[in-house]
Amino acid sequence: MKKYRFLCLILIIACAAPCLGGCGAVGTKRELDSLAIVLGLAIDKADGSEDVDFENYGEESDRLLLTAQVVRTLATSSNSSDSESAGQGSDSGSGSGSGGGDLGNTYWNVKTVGGNILESLRSAIHVTNRRLYFAHNQAVIISREAAEESVAKYLDYFFRDHETRYDVNLVIAEGKAGEVLDVGSHLEAFPAQDLSKLIDRQRDGGFAPHCSLFSFLSDYEIPYKSALVPYVKVVKPDDGKMSPYLYVAGSAVFVQDRMVTALSEKQTRGAEWLLDNVNSGVVALSCEGSPVSLEIMKSSGGFRAEYGRDGCGGGKIKIKGSVRATCVVGEYQGKEHMDSDMMQKLCRECENEINKEIYSAFYAVRGAGSDIFGIGEYFYRYRPGVWKDISRDFEELYGNSELETDVSVDIIRTGSLIEPADADGGGYND
């Protein structure tokens, strides 16, 4: 009996295992060489001038141009030069910034056009012999033109599909998003990888925010809350001697899921102070005419919001922001001695500088009607009774809101020097 049961067990496992693993059916198993690993995806509005021409669903005006940066697992230089000399047909993707026909790169930017994301990506099978694999995608880049229309509808595919990840970086490109993936990296093998690391590196400065697909959609679902998304530009030096490079600084400001304006680097950091996202960086200021740089060791920021009735029967929102920063003197190009008075002056100057950044950011986003700080969310979560009264008129109230800040800076060290290098104009020379 035991033997019979054992045999039955073996039979069931033998029948079930291939079916469950999907190994039996043709085309269901996926080996590494059957995958086109995508490292970056760029989304642009198609303007009809693309090389690719697929029959796709949708109106011309709604068409998207997707650029997927695919890893080329083939051997590079010698093999590619052999295949070039043998001659090959044209391909619809380019592997380098200069465009067309260069098979020496480690990546291939596959361009597809379609009415929506999934349709466009599936139509890549017209030009690739492998299915695009998104589990290792590191960045989703959306052009400013597309972002000014809507972003949330493009994110549906990334959340609905089982392969895509939610913690992928979301970036807005100033020009064409596909161009960003064409910019060869000076330090990395793949532009998408370079961009992803560049965005992660912004934590050291606070001049660009960090935004993933998940955080963008979370902010979008919260009443009135808007996201702050890093902004990337392709810089092409005029002299032509240096190759183009990516510049990540500043941010794109959204209202709901439409981009409305862009913040400069300092404005972005001003917003990040209040959002408690500044962990490191440098505050450059001038103290008594001398340039000083203070290095931020740690900071904490936040705000409280109050709603009060004014004398005329209306209401006003007052926002009280507070920032605490701990800094060390990174560089001082002055001649003054470092005493406690000097340190106090540096603290005051730093506080003024931070205040300027915060107010500049606040007025810019308030003017654009964007609630990136989450003032509406504050009332929604912590003052639900007040939120019931003001939710209908929140946009108008926010547009007239006032900000008060309480910034406090402590300078705890002066580095390895106590006196500046240029103290008293140098020593006496006899």
Next chain:
Amino acid sequence: MTKKQFVFIIACYIQGSVLYTMYYYQMIGNEAWIAFTVGALLGLLIVALYGRLCETHRSACLVKLNEEVYGRIPGKIISVFYIYAFLISCSVMMRQTGQFIAGDLLMETDWLLILTIFVLICAWASNLGIKYFASVAPFTCVFMYVFTVFLFLLILPGVKLKYFLPVGQRPVSEYIKTVGLCAAMPFSELSVLVILVPELKTDNEKRGFRKQFALGILAGSPFILITMLRDTLVLGPLLKSFSYPAYEVIRLINYHTLSHIESLYGTLLLFLLFFKSAVLFYCFTKAFAQIFGCQKNIVFTAFIAGLTMLGTQQIASSNIMLIELVKTRIIYVLLAVQVLLPVMTLCVSEIRRRASAERRAAR
């Protein structure tokens, strides 16, 4: 089966209901954990109700109890209602598990094939008897707690306490309905485990099964609660957006080399789902056999397997339909059969007992 093993079986049974959290979130969002806590307390009352019922009738077998209270034929008819509720629970469980595996674990495999193999494996496990479940339950229960706490620690950077708020801003009817849903699924489903009570070793253990059920609820509910707290604090406003929030939240873990860990979590979750489905299947088959006055055997197992397959396919045509069905119909069916019916049975039993006591006193 010892009483400690029985406690762990109950705990694992509750742990296997972790995918039910998506229904709670659909109804009440970030306050689902509060409704679940209240539902767990109501679950203790439901268990006390069954305990009281079984104390008055020492057979401690649900089918025989109904026959003793209502009479032979009406008792069997009442028991058919219980069988119907068990079939609903089994079908929802299998459907949900099949959809989860087909949608998130084995995307390339046909859903029907997954369901067939899952049902066959549950049938085979149930044929081995309760000893198998009793032996794996303690380790499974403890291991799942350890692993869940570990995952919570990994996802700690994504936790935002503000997602607990706001609280108490919804209509009262939503809270009541969600508490009802939590009480129905999974706590009223524990009634199916009353079928296992005769398998306890000693008569003392059989009499004191109320305490074991209570301990089982206290041992299993924190697992669901921890999962719900984790989902609420991480997913926040996206709680209602995902099909399986308890699984999707794990996809956000990206800590040095620990990423893409959801495949491991999915496998462990699958074992929990299998445990609950198999225990449910076992009790369902046994209850069905008792209606015919027979012992559970391979014929009944095969019949129930076929009935479950049919029920699972017919209950809903898609995951959206299943969510709508659970929210609008199944909750009422389960509460009516597994809560109201025992209350009615207890009342009838008390009336009959008093009537017969009066008759004896009159003589």
